[in-house]
Amino acid sequence: MNLNHINQFIGPFMKNLLLFAVFVSLLFFACDSSTSNNQSDEAKLQQMLDSANAAPQDNKLPEAAVGEILKQIPSPIETSVLIKKSGGTYSKDILNPSENAQSYSSNYKKALNLGVYGADLGYINIYEKNKESLYYLNSIKSMADGLNIGQFFDFETIKRLANNNKNADSLLNITTDNFNKINSFLYEQKRSDQSVLILTGGWLEGLNIMCQIAQKNKNPKLYERIGEQKIIIDQLVLVLSNYESDSNIKLLNNDLKQLQEIYKKVQITYTYKESKMEIVDGIPTIVDKSESKVNITDAQVVELAKLTSSIRNKIVS
Amino acid sequence: MKKFLILTIIVLFTGGVTMSQFKTPECVAKLNGFTFLKTYKLDNPTKEVEYSYVFSKDNSYMLIICNKDGAQKNASVTLYDSNRNMIASSYDEANKRHYYALAYNCRSTGIYYMKFKFDDPSTECSSVLAFKR
Amino acid sequence: MSEEILKSLAQLYAIITKQDGGVTESEKTFVVNSFKKKLNLATAEQYINLYEEFLKDGEGKEDGKKKLTSVKDSVKTLGICRKINKTLTQKQKIVVLIELLEILKSEKSKDADQQQEIIDTVAIAFNIEKDEYKTLQTFVLHDDIQLFGDENVLVINNRDSSTIPGNAKHIHSDYTDGNIFFVRVKSVDMIFLKYTGNDELTMNSLIIGPDDVTLFSQGSTAKTKLGGVFYYSDVLSHFISESATVKLSFQVNNLEFRFPNHKIGLRDVNISEGSGKLIGIMGASGAGKTTLLNVLAGLEIPYKGEVLINGFNLHKEKEKVRGVIGYIPQDDLLIEELTVFENLFYSAKLCFKNKSDEELTLLVNKVLDNLGLIQSKGLRVGNALNKSISGGQRKRLNIALELIREPSVLFVDEPTSGLSSRDSENVMDLLKELTLKGTLIFVVIHQPSSDIYKMFDKMFLLDVGGFPIYYGNPVEAITYFKKVSQQADSDKGQCTTCGNVNPEQIFNIIEEKVVDEYGHFTASRRLTPKQWNESFISKFELKRVEDIKDNSFSILNIPNKFKQFWVFVVRDFKSKLYNKQYMLINLIEAPLLAFILSFILRYNNNTNGTGYVFRYNENIPAYILMSIVIAIFIGLSISAEEIIKDKKILKRETFLNLSRNSYLLSKVMILFMFSAIQTLTFVLVGNAILGINGMYLEYWLVLFSVACFANLTGLIISSAFDTAITVYILVPLLLIPQMILSGSIFSFDKINDIIRSKDKVPMVADLMASRWAYEAIAVKQFRDNKYEKFFFKVEQKENIANFNIIYLLPELNERLDYAYQNLNSKNDSILKLCINNMTILKSELLKKKIIPTSLKLSEKDIESISIEKLDNISYEKYRIYLNGLSDYYTKIFNESNKEKESYLFALSRINGGTDVNKLKDDYFNESLSDLVKNATAKKRIIDANGYLAPKTDYIYFRPVERRGTFDYRAHFFSPEKHFAGSFYDTFKFNIFVIWLSGLLLYLILYFDLLRRLLNIFGKVTILKT
Structure with a gap:
């Protein structure tokens, strides 16, 4: 049986089928090679992961306590309103540029900056710069999506409101509400570490805005409010220390502790007097007679401003 | 192709949130110049719930109680200062009257505690905290 | 005849005739007549004089040596012959030789030794074969039939074949008197004739004299007065009948x-x-x-x-x-x-x-x-x-x-x-x-x-x-028609003086029209x-030839199929290679298009306004689609005309019974080669400009597959239609549906309900190669690029868990609550909803049964979920189970989330510090990501025939719902496909599907099914009319 017979038997059709089969298997090998490549990188990754200390979370505070503290932290909106009322003009430059959103890849950065942008958004809304807010809403969306909490933003409604200057109030309300919901959700999902980061980011940004403007305006009310943040930073540091097993959070907390140190020099005194109640428009209204006073010097503000700025810049870059 | 162009301009968010949340449009409508801050869910009837918040000096805060059908007969909120001294309540014990809101002009910054209570299990209830400078 | 030749002839004549004791009168007469026959009078005179001059030259000097052929003469002869060799053809030389021999014959009195010698010399000088010369010599010089025993001789007489000597051929004819001799000079394919007899022999109406050796040319007819007619072809056929290799009867x-x-x-x-x-x-x-x-x-x-x-x-x-x-x-x-x-x-x-x-x-x-x-x-x-x-x-x-x-x-x-x-x-x-x-x-x-x-x-x-x-x-035809139409000189088939026949005469006779009374031709024919x-x-009566039963002639020796295939390939490839325009256009077309496409689609999209970042190029999904469309288009157009071009050649080669398979496969192979090169250049240019890194091979594989698919389609229509125009008009019909149903321009969720499927790719779309190609590239590009490949698995876990937490479980809860609350409703439609809800609950829980929960719901319990069994207790159980699931998924989510973070961290540290952002910028595309995750969906979960189908995060979900072992269908952008019990990577599966359909197309091509289908339609319309 010579070659001719074989050729004739197989025929070109079969031969081409053979070629096809060879081709297909090459295809598979080619693709497999790409996955094997993947594995070598993955193997490296695995090594890194194994070597990293995956110590279990050491909760010093019970979850409930954490939740409570988190809820106490005032919304950055209050800061924005204060700034506006103090006569500050709208300045876009002190905000975190919305484009930075693209460079945040880790959850840590995403959560922190979600808070930052939330504060920025409030600032924008107070000054009714609704067109700006669209960009920030985009960034917020991408942060939120990255953290798998994007579903909390009813973006269609928000966008609609943002396009109409008359709806500043509604816009503000809705975004605030959304942020609240996010934080509740994260807490329920036992992801309060992310919730903490969001709030910390928001708070830090608020403080930064205040400091920047205070240095220009030298408004005593602003100074006072900056000083009052001492109360909050104590709470924050306390909560954050819960999560120091995460190296990023640990570093952040170290920075905040430095800030806390400066705040130790700020004095808040408190005088108690009984409050007076009246019924105004059918609502019991209490006028607070007690008073709190903040002792803060220019120099301290400068110091705080500088440190806040540097911590904040670390977060947003 | 067009679809992706549209994507640039309009980034569509997801709607259809299916979380069972109590929405607070009615409460928000009563704000009257106050800026919305928080919503407190009250879903544990007959039990007292406590929330806290840092009130800041020179701000006026308002706590509004929202019921589905407006009847706030069975809900009340009581405000305490950082030393847990009672400041006020939306329920007038003496006149057995429930007010739907409580306002507070703050002059001392600090942690304030709010205790909520409502008795009717059949309704949903929540409270809204708002502020004004 | 040219002057030179005539001069040479004169010289030769002179040399020869003066041999053997000088020229004789009869010789001289012969030469004179010879010249007169060939030339006009004046010129003949001229050469006759020349001849006589040559005669004088040689005479009178060697009286004593007349008996011997002088050496001088021989040398002269050779010189002349050499000259003649340069100018005369072999045929003409034979004629000359015969002339010379005739001189010999003309003088019978002389002892012609010397002459013979000279002529021998001439024969040798003319390179005439010895045997042939001998035959000719005998033929010309002798008349005795017994000497003509050579096989190259034919004799026609009225005697029996047995009287013919040796191997000579014979035709018996009762119409001859004497012998007609034919000699065939094989080397020059000439036949000469000679007649010895008392009858008058005419050749082509010219009278042949006795002793005349005349050339019997093709088409000539020799006729005797007695009525014998002998055609050239008959004579020739006698000479070659032995050498005919094939015995044939038709x-x-x-x-x-x-x-x-x-x-x-x-x-x-x-x-x-x-x-x-x-x-x-x-x-x-x-x-x-x-x-x-x-x-x-x-x-x-x-x-x-x-x-x-x-x-x-x-x-x-x-x-x-x-x-x-x-x-x-x-x-x-x-x-x-x-x-x-x-x-x-x-x-x-x-x-x-x-x-x-x-x-x-x-x-x-x-x-x-x-x-x-x-x-x-x-x-x-x-x-x-x-x-x-x-x-x-x-x-x-x-x-x-x-x-x-x-x-x-x-x-x-x-x-x-x-x-x-x-x-x-x-x-x-x-x-x-x-x-x-x-x-x-x-x-x-x-x-x-x-x-x-x-x-x-x-x-x-x-x-x-x-x-x-x-x-x-043929010549007799003229005679016949003339006779029938009663024409004069009907016995003259051809012109007597010139030998011309006029075939037109026949048709004039046949088609002769009737003349009317005015002398005008009418339209009707006479006959x-x-x-x-x-x-x-x-x-006429047909004379049948003998039937030969011999099938040894059928020697079709065609090479085997593979060899045929190879010949087709080489031939086709060479012919394409030489068509420079064709090659140039075909090779340049693809990279040029790639350049145009990618150049336009590359825009400065970096957020700070400068530069280009792959990640934010929103045109990438469109680019993928366009690449596929271009591949199909080029594939179609290059192949659409292939078979049409060859139609005539194929017709000729039907007689060879060549393998259609070999032919088709050769076409296929060449087209595939072109497709490979075209798609390769396309990918190299396009992907490079747009910064699609690290996916060259993958893109090429898909585009190549698709182009081959288009090639086969083109071949099918090329084979089914007869003109190229028809084919090109068809091209849009083939191309546009591919674009429409590729899943790229129009989402599969937003098309007509008749076609649409709630949770899977519509079946119609599964017929489109573009759909498989697009999905293959999109999935591959998203999942396996250098950035995403680290995260995909963990993201998958994370997203699926998230989906369950946010959408699936709340939906189940809602439906369960609804059913529970409306358990006892009297309204039929509400009850229907309740039943549906319970069905969904059951099917979804069944899917999750492998998830361990410490809750008391066994598989049997799950299988028995129904509206009938719903009561307070079971309701509670279900709720608890669902909550348990929620906790489970929360845990999974958080774990995956953390894992992802650690991957990110580790990634940034390997290789001495990697800029993860840059990695993402270079390899990951946001628009594509949104596409495969369906990030813009409004409804993220829907009720699809008794189970809940996700309408988001397509890329993460495996096809779970199967209707049978061979159900391969899945949602668009599914990372894997199911078939016969196993899961296959989408990229490989899709490419395989494209090739499988290619195979199917080849079978359609081979059996020419399209043409047959069209024929059936053609017959139908004919019947209707």
């Missing part, structure tokens, strides 16, 4: 042919021929000549009657007569881009299995030489607009293509049309030569010249309507075709 019995509309094309045709004959078919336009040829060749099937070759029915026993028939149609079927040599070479390769390339080259060169094409063998054939070789050469090449195979029966359709008279004669000479080798040739000829007309052995005439009206000797036919039948 019988046509009572053949009738009808057209598809039942009109009669041929009526009662009867033909009977053996091997080695040239038969002409003539007739007016529309008479049926080509039809007859086609039926005889086996291309058409007769309505009645039969065609038998060596007893085998041509139409019914095709296999037994394979390779016997050759067919040369009127249009030339050459491959324009190849050279003359190459055309023939590759054709030869397909005919001869066992010849090596060297042998074939030799054979081809020989044939080319025979046809006088050897000088132009390196020229490209060209086409009508781009001629490199003349029309005659083209025709000859066409003939060569058939000749090389040496078929036993050859059919030629108008070989001389459009050729100059010289070329026509060349072609006919060629055919005539073939018949000498034994081929039977049928030629449809139109308006032949006189010479050509005389070449035919027989003429078959058809009149309008397929009526045979003559079948016999109708039917009348001519009747006349013919009554006057």
Whole structure:
């Protein structure tokens, strides 16, 4: 049986089928090679992961306590309103540029900056710069999506409101509400570490805005409010220390502790007097007679401003 | 192709949130110049719930109680200062009257505690905290 | 004859005649007459004088040496012969030699030794073979029949064959007196005749004198007064009948042919021929000549009657007569881009299995030489607009293509049309030569010249309507028609002085119109075709040749299928290669398009306004689609005309019975090669400009597959339609649905409900190669790029868990609550909803049964979920279970989330610090990510036939819902496909599907199903009308 017979038997059709089969298997090998490549990188990754200390979370505070503290932290909106009322003009430059959103890849950065942008958004809304807010809403969306909490933003409604200057109030309300919901959700999902980061980011940004403007305006009310943040930073540091097993959070907390140190020099005194109640428009209204006073010097503000700025810049870059 | 162009301009968010949340449009409508801050869910009837918040000096805060059908007969909120001294309540014990809101002009910054209570299990209830400078 | 030759002749005559004792009177007379015969009087005188001068030159000096041939004379002779060798052809030299021999004969008195010697010298100098010379010598010098025993001699007399000496040939004829001798000079293919007898012999109406040795040329007729007629072809055939290699009998019995509309094309045709004959078919336009040829060749099937070759029915026993028939149609079927040599070479390769390339080259060169094409063998054939070789050469090449195979029966359709008279004669000479080798040739000829007309052995005439009206000797035809129409000088078939025949005369007679009373021609003919036919039948009786039952002739020696395949490939590739325009366009088209596309789609999209970042290029999904569309388009257009171009050549090669498979596969292979190169260049350019890194091979694989698919589609339509225009009009019809149903321009969720499927890709779309290709690339690009590949698995876990937490479980809860609350509703539609809800709950929980929960819900419990079983207790159980699931997924989510973070961290540290952002910028595309996750969906979960289908995060979800083992269907952008119990990576699966459909297309191509389908439709419409 010579070659001719074989050729004739197989025929070109079969031969081409053979070629096809060879081709297909090459295809598979080619693709497999790409996955094997993947594995070598993955193997490296695995090594890194194994070597990293995956110590279990050491909760010093019970979850409930954490939740409570988190809820106490005032919304950055209050800061924005204060700034506006103090006569500050709208300045876009002190905000975190919305484009930075693209460079945040880790959850840590995403959560922190979600808070930052939330504060920025409030600032924008107070000054009714609704067109700006669209960009920030985009960034917020991408942060939120990255953290798998994007579903909390009813973006269609928000966008609609943002396009109409008359709806500043509604816009503000809705975004605030959304942020609240996010934080509740994260807490329920036992992801309060992310919730903490969001709030910390928001708070830090608020403080930064205040400091920047205070240095220009030298408004005593602003100074006072900056000083009052001492109360909050104590709470924050306390909560954050819960999560120091995460190296990023640990570093952040170290920075905040430095800030806390400066705040130790700020004095808040408190005088108690009984409050007076009246019924105004059918609502019991209490006028607070007690008073709190903040002792803060220019120099301290400068110091705080500088440190806040540097911590904040670390977060947003 | 067009679809992706549209994507640039309009980034569509997801709607259809299916979380069972109590929405607070009615409460928000009563704000009257106050800026919305928080919503407190009250879903544990007959039990007292406590929330806290840092009130800041020179701000006026308002706590509004929202019921589905407006009847706030069975809900009340009581405000305490950082030393847990009672400041006020939306329920007038003496006149057995429930007010739907409580306002507070703050002059001392600090942690304030709010205790909520409502008795009717059949309704949903929540409270809204708002502020004004 | 030129001056030189005449001068040389004069000299030779002088030398010869003066030998052996000087010139004699009879010799002189002979020379004088010889000159007078060839030239006009004046010139003859001139040369006669010259001759006499030469005579004087040699005379008077050597009285004593007259007996010996002088050396001087011999030398002179040689000199003259050398001169003659340079100027005369061999044929002419033979004629000269015979003249010289005749001189010898003319003087019988002399002792002609010296003369003989000189002539011997001449013969040697002329390079005439010894044996031939001897034969000629005997032929010219002697009359005694007993001396003519040579096999190259033919004798016609009225005696018996046994009286013929040796190997000489013999024709017995009662109409001869004496002997007519023919000698054949094989080397120059000439026949001379001589007559010894008392009768008057005329050749072509010229009287042949006694002792005259006359050239008997082609088409000549020798006639005796007694009535004997002897044709050149008959004489020749006697000489070569022994050397005929094939014994052949071709019988046509009572053949009738009808057209598809039942009109009669041929009526009662009867033909009977053996091997080695040239038969002409003539007739007016529309008479049926080509039809007859086609039926005889086996291309058409007769309505009645039969065609038998060596007893085998041509139409019914095709296999037994394979390779016997050759067919040369009127249009030339050459491959324009190849050279003359190459055309023939590759054709030869397909005919001869066992010849090596060297042998074939030799054979081809020989044939080319025979046809006088050897000088132009390196020229490209060209086409009508781009001629490199003349029309005659083209025709000859066409003939060569058939000749090389040496078929036993050859059919030629108008070989001389459009050729100059010289070329026509060349072609006919060629055919005539073939018949000498034994081929039977049928030629449809139109308006032949006189010479050509005389070449035919027989003429078959058809009149309008397929009526045979003559079948016999060509020259006699004229006589016959003249007689029938009662014309004068009807016994003169050809012109007596010039030998010309006028075939036009025949048609003038046939078609003669009736003249009316005013002397004008009317439209009606004097004799109708039917009348001519009747006349013919009554006057002629067909002499049947002997039936030969020998099937050894069918030696179809075609090479095996693989060799054929290879020849097709090489031939086709060469012809494409030489078409520079074609190659250039095909090779440049793809990268050029890639450049245009990617250049336009690359825009500065970086957030700070400068530069380009791959990640934010929103055109990438569109680019993927366009690449696929371009691949399909190019694939279609390159193949759409392929088979149409070859249609004529294929027709010719049907006689060779070549493998259709080999042909198709050769086309396929070449087209695939082009597709490979085109798609490769496309990907290299396009992907590079757009910054799609690290995916070149993957893109190429998909685009190549798709292009091959398009190639096969193109081939199918190319095979089914006859004109290229039809094909190109079809291209949009094939291309647009691919675009529409690719899933890219129009989402599968937003199309007509009839087509749409809630949770899977619509079946219609599954028919589109573009859908498989698009999905393959999108999935691959998203999942396996250098950035995402680290995160995909963990993201998958994370997203699926998230989906459950946010959408699935709340939905189940809601539905469960609804069902529980409306358990006892009296409303039918509400109850229906409740039942549906419970069904969904059951099916979803069943899917999750492998998830361990510490809750007391067993598989059996889950399987028994139904509206009937719903009560307080079960409701509670279900709720708890659902909550447990929620906790479970929360845990999974958080774990995956953390894991992802740690991956990110680790990634940034490997290789000494990687900029993860840059990695993402270079390899990850946001728009594509949104696409495969369906990030913009409004409804993220829907009720799809009893279970909940996710409408987001497509890329993360495996197809879970299966309707059967072979259910391969899944949602768009699914990362895996299920089939027969296993899961396969989408990329590989999709490519496999494309190739599988390609295979299917090939089968459609092979069985020409599209053409058959169209034929059925065609018949339907015909029936309707």
